[in-house]
Amino acid sequence: MERHLLVVKAPDGAEIGSFAEEVKRLAEEHGLKAELHRCVGLTVDAVIIYNNGIVLIRRKNEPFKDHYALPGGFVEYGETVEQAVVREAREETGLNVRPIKLVGVYSKPNRDPRGHTVTVAFLCIGEGELKAGDDAREVFVFPVDEALKLPLAFDHGKILHDALELR
Missing domain, CATH: 3.90.79.10 (Nucleoside Triphosphate Pyrophosphohydrolase)
Structure with a gap:
Protein backbone atom coordinates (compact mmCIF):
# COMPACT_ATOMS: atom_id res chain seq x y z
CA MET A 1 0.00 0.00 0.00
CA GLU A 2 1.41 3.35 -0.97
CA ARG A 3 0.93 6.29 1.36
CA HIS A 4 -0.94 9.28 -0.02
CA LEU A 5 -1.98 12.45 1.76
CA LEU A 6 -5.61 12.05 0.69
CA VAL A 7 -7.36 8.83 -0.24
CA VAL A 8 -10.80 8.81 -1.87
CA LYS A 9 -13.20 6.17 -0.48
CA ALA A 10 -16.70 5.06 -1.38
CA PRO A 11 -19.49 5.15 1.26
CA ASP A 12 -18.88 1.45 1.94
CA GLY A 13 -15.21 2.21 2.75
CA ALA A 14 -13.76 0.76 -0.46
CA GLU A 15 -10.73 2.72 -1.65
CA ILE A 16 -11.42 4.38 -5.01
CA GLY A 17 -8.11 6.12 -5.48
CA SER A 18 -6.08 9.03 -4.21
CA PHE A 19 -6.17 12.74 -4.74
CA ALA A 20 -2.68 12.47 -6.24
CA GLU A 21 -3.84 9.92 -8.82
CA GLU A 22 -6.80 12.12 -9.77
CA VAL A 23 -4.56 15.17 -10.25
CA LYS A 24 -2.23 13.11 -12.44
CA ARG A 25 -5.18 11.87 -14.53
CA LEU A 26 -6.51 15.43 -15.01
CA ALA A 27 -3.08 16.77 -15.92
CA GLU A 28 -2.58 14.09 -18.57
CA GLU A 29 -6.09 14.76 -19.91
CA HIS A 30 -5.05 18.39 -20.51
CA GLY A 31 -1.61 17.59 -21.95
CA LEU A 32 0.24 18.54 -18.75
CA LYS A 33 2.80 16.57 -16.81
CA ALA A 34 2.24 15.71 -13.14
CA GLU A 35 4.66 13.69 -11.08
CA LEU A 36 3.42 11.38 -8.37
CA HIS A 37 5.90 11.04 -5.52
CA ARG A 38 5.63 8.22 -3.04
CA CYS A 39 5.99 9.03 0.64
CA VAL A 40 8.01 7.08 3.16
Missing part, protein backbone atom coordinates in the same frame (compact mmCIF):
# COMPACT_ATOMS: atom_id res chain seq x y z
CA GLY A 41 6.28 6.59 6.50
CA LEU A 42 8.15 7.63 9.64
CA THR A 43 7.62 5.48 12.73
CA VAL A 44 9.06 4.99 16.19
CA ASP A 45 9.55 1.87 18.29
CA ALA A 46 10.20 1.60 22.03
CA VAL A 47 12.26 -1.04 23.79
CA ILE A 48 10.88 -0.46 27.28
CA ILE A 49 12.62 -1.74 30.39
CA TYR A 50 10.00 -2.21 33.10
CA ASN A 51 10.02 -4.33 36.29
CA ASN A 52 13.32 -5.95 35.22
CA GLY A 53 11.82 -7.11 31.93
CA ILE A 54 10.94 -6.00 28.41
CA VAL A 55 7.48 -4.72 27.51
CA LEU A 56 5.87 -6.30 24.45
CA ILE A 57 2.38 -5.89 23.06
CA ARG A 58 0.19 -8.34 21.20
CA ARG A 59 -0.99 -6.48 18.09
CA LYS A 60 -4.72 -5.84 17.70
CA ASN A 61 -4.60 -5.02 13.98
CA GLU A 62 -2.97 -6.11 10.75
CA PRO A 63 -0.25 -6.37 9.73
CA PHE A 64 0.95 -9.04 12.12
CA LYS A 65 -2.35 -9.18 14.02
CA ASP A 66 -1.96 -11.19 17.28
CA HIS A 67 1.86 -11.22 17.01
CA TYR A 68 4.16 -9.87 19.70
CA ALA A 69 5.76 -6.52 18.90
CA LEU A 70 7.51 -3.57 20.44
CA PRO A 71 5.21 -0.66 21.26
CA GLY A 72 5.37 2.00 18.56
CA GLY A 73 3.68 3.66 15.64
CA PHE A 74 3.59 6.52 13.19
CA VAL A 75 5.01 9.96 13.96
CA GLU A 76 2.32 12.62 13.67
CA TYR A 77 2.83 15.81 11.68
CA GLY A 78 4.58 18.46 13.82
CA GLU A 79 5.84 15.92 16.34
CA THR A 80 9.45 15.00 17.12
CA VAL A 81 10.44 11.33 17.17
CA GLU A 82 11.11 11.68 20.91
CA GLN A 83 7.58 13.01 21.49
CA ALA A 84 6.15 10.28 19.27
CA VAL A 85 7.83 7.42 21.14
CA VAL A 86 6.56 8.76 24.47
CA ARG A 87 3.02 9.16 23.07
CA GLU A 88 2.91 5.78 21.31
CA ALA A 89 4.28 3.95 24.36
CA ARG A 90 1.66 5.58 26.61
CA GLU A 91 -1.19 4.87 24.16
CA GLU A 92 -0.28 1.19 23.79
CA THR A 93 1.05 0.29 27.26
CA GLY A 94 -0.29 2.90 29.70
CA LEU A 95 3.29 3.59 30.80
CA ASN A 96 5.11 6.88 31.05
CA VAL A 97 8.42 6.29 29.31
CA ARG A 98 11.68 8.15 29.29
CA PRO A 99 13.86 7.55 26.23
CA ILE A 100 17.41 7.03 27.45
CA LYS A 101 19.26 6.01 24.31
CA LEU A 102 18.81 5.90 20.56
CA VAL A 103 18.97 2.26 19.45
CA GLY A 104 19.10 2.98 15.74
CA VAL A 105 17.31 3.85 12.53
CA TYR A 106 15.85 0.92 10.57
CA SER A 107 15.03 1.60 6.94
CA LYS A 108 14.82 -1.58 4.86
CA PRO A 109 12.10 -0.81 2.29
CA ASN A 110 10.34 -4.13 2.97
CA ARG A 111 10.36 -4.01 6.79
CA ASP A 112 6.62 -3.21 6.83
CA PRO A 113 4.19 -4.94 4.45
CA ARG A 114 2.04 -1.76 4.29
CA GLY A 115 4.79 0.12 2.49
CA HIS A 116 8.20 1.67 2.99
CA THR A 117 8.57 2.85 6.59
CA VAL A 118 11.62 4.08 8.44
CA THR A 119 11.62 3.63 12.19
CA VAL A 120 13.64 5.36 14.87
CA ALA A 121 14.01 3.00 17.83
CA PHE A 122 14.69 4.07 21.41
CA LEU A 123 15.68 2.26 24.58
CA CYS A 124 13.30 3.55 27.28
CA ILE A 125 12.60 3.25 30.98
CA GLY A 126 8.92 2.70 31.81
CA GLU A 127 7.02 3.84 34.89
CA GLY A 128 3.38 3.60 35.93
CA GLU A 129 0.66 1.00 35.56
CA LEU A 130 0.75 -1.40 32.63
CA LYS A 131 -2.49 -1.33 30.62
CA ALA A 132 -3.09 -2.31 26.98
CA GLY A 133 -4.65 0.32 24.77
CA ASP A 134 -4.90 1.72 21.24
CA ASP A 135 -3.38 -0.80 18.78
CA ALA A 136 -2.40 -3.27 21.52
CA ARG A 137 -4.72 -6.20 22.27
CA GLU A 138 -2.62 -7.13 25.32
CA VAL A 139 0.57 -5.96 26.96
CA PHE A 140 3.14 -8.13 28.71
CA VAL A 141 6.45 -7.91 30.54
CA PHE A 142 8.83 -10.71 29.56
CA PRO A 143 12.15 -11.58 31.15
CA VAL A 144 14.90 -10.47 28.75
CA ASP A 145 15.99 -14.01 27.85
CA GLU A 146 12.38 -15.00 27.00
CA ALA A 147 11.74 -11.85 24.96
CA LEU A 148 14.81 -12.57 22.83
CA LYS A 149 13.44 -16.02 21.91
CA LEU A 150 9.99 -14.84 20.78
CA PRO A 151 9.17 -14.36 17.09
CA LEU A 152 8.38 -10.65 16.86
CA ALA A 153 6.52 -8.64 14.20
CA PHE A 154 8.33 -6.54 11.60
CA ASP A 155 12.07 -6.38 12.36
CA HIS A 156 11.48 -5.96 16.09
CA GLY A 157 13.64 -8.98 16.97
CA LYS A 158 16.68 -7.20 15.49
CA ILE A 159 15.75 -3.93 17.21
CA LEU A 160 15.40 -5.70 20.57
CA HIS A 161 18.72 -7.49 20.12
CA ASP A 162 20.47 -4.22 19.16
CA ALA A 163 18.93 -2.41 22.16
CA LEU A 164 20.05 -5.05 24.61
CA GLU A 165 23.61 -4.84 23.30
CA LEU A 166 23.58 -1.14 24.25
CA ARG A 167 22.43 -1.80 27.81
Whole structure:
Protein backbone atom coordinates (compact mmCIF):
# COMPACT_ATOMS: atom_id res chain seq x y z
CA MET A 1 0.00 0.00 0.00
CA GLU A 2 1.41 3.35 -0.97
CA ARG A 3 0.93 6.29 1.36
CA HIS A 4 -0.94 9.28 -0.02
CA LEU A 5 -1.98 12.45 1.76
CA LEU A 6 -5.61 12.05 0.69
CA VAL A 7 -7.36 8.83 -0.24
CA VAL A 8 -10.80 8.81 -1.87
CA LYS A 9 -13.20 6.17 -0.48
CA ALA A 10 -16.70 5.06 -1.38
CA PRO A 11 -19.49 5.15 1.26
CA ASP A 12 -18.88 1.45 1.94
CA GLY A 13 -15.21 2.21 2.75
CA ALA A 14 -13.76 0.76 -0.46
CA GLU A 15 -10.73 2.72 -1.65
CA ILE A 16 -11.42 4.38 -5.01
CA GLY A 17 -8.11 6.12 -5.48
CA SER A 18 -6.08 9.03 -4.21
CA PHE A 19 -6.17 12.74 -4.74
CA ALA A 20 -2.68 12.47 -6.24
CA GLU A 21 -3.84 9.92 -8.82
CA GLU A 22 -6.80 12.12 -9.77
CA VAL A 23 -4.56 15.17 -10.25
CA LYS A 24 -2.23 13.11 -12.44
CA ARG A 25 -5.18 11.87 -14.53
CA LEU A 26 -6.51 15.43 -15.01
CA ALA A 27 -3.08 16.77 -15.92
CA GLU A 28 -2.58 14.09 -18.57
CA GLU A 29 -6.09 14.76 -19.91
CA HIS A 30 -5.05 18.39 -20.51
CA GLY A 31 -1.61 17.59 -21.95
CA LEU A 32 0.24 18.54 -18.75
CA LYS A 33 2.80 16.57 -16.81
CA ALA A 34 2.24 15.71 -13.14
CA GLU A 35 4.66 13.69 -11.08
CA LEU A 36 3.42 11.38 -8.37
CA HIS A 37 5.90 11.04 -5.52
CA ARG A 38 5.63 8.22 -3.04
CA CYS A 39 5.99 9.03 0.64
CA VAL A 40 8.01 7.08 3.16
CA GLY A 41 6.28 6.59 6.50
CA LEU A 42 8.15 7.63 9.64
CA THR A 43 7.62 5.48 12.73
CA VAL A 44 9.06 4.99 16.19
CA ASP A 45 9.55 1.87 18.29
CA ALA A 46 10.20 1.60 22.03
CA VAL A 47 12.26 -1.04 23.79
CA ILE A 48 10.88 -0.46 27.28
CA ILE A 49 12.62 -1.74 30.39
CA TYR A 50 10.00 -2.21 33.10
CA ASN A 51 10.02 -4.33 36.29
CA ASN A 52 13.32 -5.95 35.22
CA GLY A 53 11.82 -7.11 31.93
CA ILE A 54 10.94 -6.00 28.41
CA VAL A 55 7.48 -4.72 27.51
CA LEU A 56 5.87 -6.30 24.45
CA ILE A 57 2.38 -5.89 23.06
CA ARG A 58 0.19 -8.34 21.20
CA ARG A 59 -0.99 -6.48 18.09
CA LYS A 60 -4.72 -5.84 17.70
CA ASN A 61 -4.60 -5.02 13.98
CA GLU A 62 -2.97 -6.11 10.75
CA PRO A 63 -0.25 -6.37 9.73
CA PHE A 64 0.95 -9.04 12.12
CA LYS A 65 -2.35 -9.18 14.02
CA ASP A 66 -1.96 -11.19 17.28
CA HIS A 67 1.86 -11.22 17.01
CA TYR A 68 4.16 -9.87 19.70
CA ALA A 69 5.76 -6.52 18.90
CA LEU A 70 7.51 -3.57 20.44
CA PRO A 71 5.21 -0.66 21.26
CA GLY A 72 5.37 2.00 18.56
CA GLY A 73 3.68 3.66 15.64
CA PHE A 74 3.59 6.52 13.19
CA VAL A 75 5.01 9.96 13.96
CA GLU A 76 2.32 12.62 13.67
CA TYR A 77 2.83 15.81 11.68
CA GLY A 78 4.58 18.46 13.82
CA GLU A 79 5.84 15.92 16.34
CA THR A 80 9.45 15.00 17.12
CA VAL A 81 10.44 11.33 17.17
CA GLU A 82 11.11 11.68 20.91
CA GLN A 83 7.58 13.01 21.49
CA ALA A 84 6.15 10.28 19.27
CA VAL A 85 7.83 7.42 21.14
CA VAL A 86 6.56 8.76 24.47
CA ARG A 87 3.02 9.16 23.07
CA GLU A 88 2.91 5.78 21.31
CA ALA A 89 4.28 3.95 24.36
CA ARG A 90 1.66 5.58 26.61
CA GLU A 91 -1.19 4.87 24.16
CA GLU A 92 -0.28 1.19 23.79
CA THR A 93 1.05 0.29 27.26
CA GLY A 94 -0.29 2.90 29.70
CA LEU A 95 3.29 3.59 30.80
CA ASN A 96 5.11 6.88 31.05
CA VAL A 97 8.42 6.29 29.31
CA ARG A 98 11.68 8.15 29.29
CA PRO A 99 13.86 7.55 26.23
CA ILE A 100 17.41 7.03 27.45
CA LYS A 101 19.26 6.01 24.31
CA LEU A 102 18.81 5.90 20.56
CA VAL A 103 18.97 2.26 19.45
CA GLY A 104 19.10 2.98 15.74
CA VAL A 105 17.31 3.85 12.53
CA TYR A 106 15.85 0.92 10.57
CA SER A 107 15.03 1.60 6.94
CA LYS A 108 14.82 -1.58 4.86
CA PRO A 109 12.10 -0.81 2.29
CA ASN A 110 10.34 -4.13 2.97
CA ARG A 111 10.36 -4.01 6.79
CA ASP A 112 6.62 -3.21 6.83
CA PRO A 113 4.19 -4.94 4.45
CA ARG A 114 2.04 -1.76 4.29
CA GLY A 115 4.79 0.12 2.49
CA HIS A 116 8.20 1.67 2.99
CA THR A 117 8.57 2.85 6.59
CA VAL A 118 11.62 4.08 8.44
CA THR A 119 11.62 3.63 12.19
CA VAL A 120 13.64 5.36 14.87
CA ALA A 121 14.01 3.00 17.83
CA PHE A 122 14.69 4.07 21.41
CA LEU A 123 15.68 2.26 24.58
CA CYS A 124 13.30 3.55 27.28
CA ILE A 125 12.60 3.25 30.98
CA GLY A 126 8.92 2.70 31.81
CA GLU A 127 7.02 3.84 34.89
CA GLY A 128 3.38 3.60 35.93
CA GLU A 129 0.66 1.00 35.56
CA LEU A 130 0.75 -1.40 32.63
CA LYS A 131 -2.49 -1.33 30.62
CA ALA A 132 -3.09 -2.31 26.98
CA GLY A 133 -4.65 0.32 24.77
CA ASP A 134 -4.90 1.72 21.24
CA ASP A 135 -3.38 -0.80 18.78
CA ALA A 136 -2.40 -3.27 21.52
CA ARG A 137 -4.72 -6.20 22.27
CA GLU A 138 -2.62 -7.13 25.32
CA VAL A 139 0.57 -5.96 26.96
CA PHE A 140 3.14 -8.13 28.71
CA VAL A 141 6.45 -7.91 30.54
CA PHE A 142 8.83 -10.71 29.56
CA PRO A 143 12.15 -11.58 31.15
CA VAL A 144 14.90 -10.47 28.75
CA ASP A 145 15.99 -14.01 27.85
CA GLU A 146 12.38 -15.00 27.00
CA ALA A 147 11.74 -11.85 24.96
CA LEU A 148 14.81 -12.57 22.83
CA LYS A 149 13.44 -16.02 21.91
CA LEU A 150 9.99 -14.84 20.78
CA PRO A 151 9.17 -14.36 17.09
CA LEU A 152 8.38 -10.65 16.86
CA ALA A 153 6.52 -8.64 14.20
CA PHE A 154 8.33 -6.54 11.60
CA ASP A 155 12.07 -6.38 12.36
CA HIS A 156 11.48 -5.96 16.09
CA GLY A 157 13.64 -8.98 16.97
CA LYS A 158 16.68 -7.20 15.49
CA ILE A 159 15.75 -3.93 17.21
CA LEU A 160 15.40 -5.70 20.57
CA HIS A 161 18.72 -7.49 20.12
CA ASP A 162 20.47 -4.22 19.16
CA ALA A 163 18.93 -2.41 22.16
CA LEU A 164 20.05 -5.05 24.61
CA GLU A 165 23.61 -4.84 23.30
CA LEU A 166 23.58 -1.14 24.25
CA ARG A 167 22.43 -1.80 27.81
